[in-house]
Amino acid sequence: MANKTDRRRDELAESALLTLGEMGYARASLREIAGNSPFSHGVVHYYFQDKLELVIYSVRYYKARCVTRYDGVVADSTTPDELLEAFAAKLAETIRDEAPMHRLWYDLRTQSLFEQPLRDAITEIDGTLEAMIWRVVDRYATLAGRPPSVPRAVAYGMLDGLFQQALLAHAAHGAAALDGLAAQIRTVLPLLLRP
Amino acid sequence: MANKTDRRRDELAESALLTLGEMGYARASLREIAGNSPFSHGVVHYYFQDKLELVIYSVRYYKARCVTRYDGVVADSTTPDELLEAFAAKLAETIRDEAPMHRLWYDLRTQSLFEQPLRDAITEIDGTLEAMIWRVVDRYATLAGRPPSVPRAVAYGMLDGLFQQALLAHAAHGAAALDGLAAQIRTVLPLLLRP
DNA sequence: GCCTCTTCTTGACAGTTGTCAAGGAAAGTT
DNA sequence: AACTTTCCTTGACAACTGTCAAGAAGAGGC
Numbered sequence: 001m002a003n004k005t006d007r008r009r010d011e012l013a014e015s016a017l018l019t020l021g022e023m024g025y026a027r028a029s030l031r032e033i034a035g036n037s038p039f040s041h042g043v044v045h046y047y048f049q050d051k052l053e054l055v056i057y058s059v060r061y062y063k064a065r066c067v068t069r070y071d072g073v074v075a076d077s078t079t080p081d082e083l084l085e086a087f088a089a090k091l092a093e094t095i096r097d098e099a100p101m102h103r104l105w106y107d108l109r110t111q112s113l114f115e116q117p118l119r120d121a122i123t124e125i126d127g128t129l130e131a132m133i134w135r136v137v138d139r140y141a142t143l144a145g146r147p148p149s150v151p152r153a154v155a156y157g158m159l160d161g162l163f164q165q166a167l168l169a170h171a172a173h174g175a176a177a178l179d180g181l182a183a184q185i186r187t188v189l190p191l192l193l194r195p
Numbered sequence: 196m197a198n199k200t201d202r203r204r205d206e207l208a209e210s211a212l213l214t215l216g217e218m219g220y221a222r223a224s225l226r227e228i229a230g231n232s233p234f235s236h237g238v239v240h241y242y243f244q245d246k247l248e249l250v251i252y253s254v255r256y257y258k259a260r261c262v263t264r265y266d267g268v269v270a271d272s273t274t275p276d277e278l279l280e281a282f283a284a285k286l287a288e289t290i291r292d293e294a295p296m297h298r299l300w301y302d303l304r305t306q307s308l309f310e311q312p313l314r315d316a317i318t319e320i321d322g323t324l325e326a327m328i329w330r331v332v333d334r335y336a337t338l339a340g341r342p343p344s345v346p347r348a349v350a351y352g353m354l355d356g357l358f359q360q361a362l363l364a365h366a367a368h369g370a371a372a373l374d375g376l377a378a379q380i381r382t383v384l385p386l387l388l389r390p
Numbered sequence: 391g392c393c394t395c396t397t398c399t400t401g402a403c404a405g406t407t408g409t410c411a412a413g414g415a416a417a418g419t420t
Numbered sequence: 421a422a423c424t425t426t427c428c429t430t431g432a433c434a435a436c437t438g439t440c441a442a443g444a445a446g447a448g449g450c
Contacts, residue, residue, distance in 0.1 A: 008427090023309065024305075024308075027309070029406075039428070040428070042409095043429080045409070045410070046428070050408090051409095103308040107306075107309070112363075112366075113219075114298065114302070119366065123367050126363070149386065150383065157353075157361075157379070159356070160360070161356015162349065162353060168307075168318070184352070191386045203397090224436075226436090234399090236399090237399060237439090238399080239438095241398070246438065
C-alpha cells in the first residue's frame with residue numbers, strides 16, 4: 001500500500017524531472033509537469049501537498065541515484081593516474097548526458113538562497129555530494145600515498161566550481177568545453193595532495 | 196537628453212536590484228520592482244522594452260561597479276601574505292554586506308542555462324569576473340616571485356566555487372561561515388602558485 | 391495663454407499559476 | 421451483486437503575470 005503510493009510518487013517524480021530539467025524550477029508548472037506524465041494535473045495534490053514537496057521529492061529521487069556515480073571509478077582504479085583519468089572522463093560524460101539534471105540542481109540550490117523551505121533539503125543533498133567528491137579525493141590520496149592538502153569542503157567547493165563553469169561553457173559553446181574540463185581536472189587534482 | 200534617460204534607467208536599475216536581490220529573478224514582478232521605486236509599474240516599458248532588458252541592464256549596472264572590488268587590494272598590497280589576507284577579508288566582507296546581490300547573480304547565471312536570451316550578457320559578465328579574479332592571482336604570483344600553477348579559468352572556477360559555498364553556508368548558518376571562507380582562501384591561494 | 395513634446399500613471403488585456411472541491415472511475419471487500 | 425475505499429479527472433477559483441494603449445501631468449518654447 002505504502003509501496004504502491006511510493007511507486008506513483010516515483011513515477012511522478014520522474015516526469016517532473018523531465019519538465020524541471022527542461023524549463024527550470026520557476027517556469028515548470030504543475031500542468032506542464034503532469035502533461036509530461038500519464039496523469040492529469042490534479043493528481044499532484046493527491047500524492048504531494050505542494051509543488052515544493054513534489055520538487056524536493058523529485059530532486060532527492062534523482063540525487064539518491066547519482067551520488068554513486070563515481071563509486072565505480074573509486075573501486076576500480078589501481079593507480080592515481082587511472083583514477084584521475086576515469087574521474088575526469090566521468091565528469092565530462094555526465095555533463096554531456098545529463099546537462100538538464102545538473103542545471104536543475106544548480107537552479108534549486110540557488111533558489112534555496114531565496115526560499116527557506118528549500119534550504120534544509122538542499123543543504124542535506126549538497127552534503128552528500130561533498131561526501132561523494134571526498135570519496136574520490138581520498139581514494140586518490142591513498143593511491144598516491146600522499147595525504148590531501150585541503151579539507152573536504154574545499155575539495156568539493158573547488159571541483160564543484162569547475163564543474164559549474166564547464167556546464168556553463170557546455171551550454172554556451174557546446175561539447176568542445178568538455179575537453180577543457182578534463183584538462184582542468186588533470187591540473188587541479190594533483191594540487192589537492194601534499195607534495 | 197540621452198543623459199537624462201540614462202539617469203532614469205540607472206534609477207530604475209537601482210530599485211530593480213533591491214527587489215531582484217530580495218525575491219530572485221522569477222518572483223520579482225515588474226509591479227513589485229516599481230513599487231520599490233518612485234515610479235509606477237507602467238514606466239518600465241517606457242525605458243525598457245522587456246523585463247529581460249531591465250534585468251540585464253540592472254545586473255550590468257551592478258557588476259560594472261563591483262568588478263573593481265579587489266583592485267584596491269591588488270594595488271595596495273606589498274607582500275603575498277598581505278594580499279592574501281586583504282583578499283580573504285574582502286571576500287568575506289562582500290558576502291556579509293551584499294549577499295542579496297550575489298545570490299541574484301548566481302540566480303541569473305543559472306537561469307541563463309534555461310533561457311538563451313540571458314546567455315550572452317551573462318557569459319560576458321562572467322568573463323569580467325574571471326578577469327577580476329585573475330588580476331588578484333596574477334598579482335599574488337608576482338609578489339611571491341612564483342608563476343601561477345593554473346590557468347585563469349581554473350583559478351576563477353575554483354575560487355568562485357568556494358565563494359558560492361560560503362554564500363550558501365552564510366545563508367544556512369549565518370556569519371560564522373565567513374571565518375571558514377577566510378581559512379579556505381589561506382589554504383587554496385598558495386596552491387595556485389608553482390612551488 | 392497656447393501648443394508641442396516628453397514623461398509618467400492608470401486601467402485594462404489575455405494568459406498563466408497553484409490550489410482545491412466535486413464527482414466519476416476503478417479496485418477491492420463482503 | 422452491493423458497498424466501500426482508493427485513485428484520478430474535471431472544472432473552477434482567485435491571484436498574479438508581462439504587456440500595452442489611452443490619456444493625464446509636466447516642461448519648455450513661442
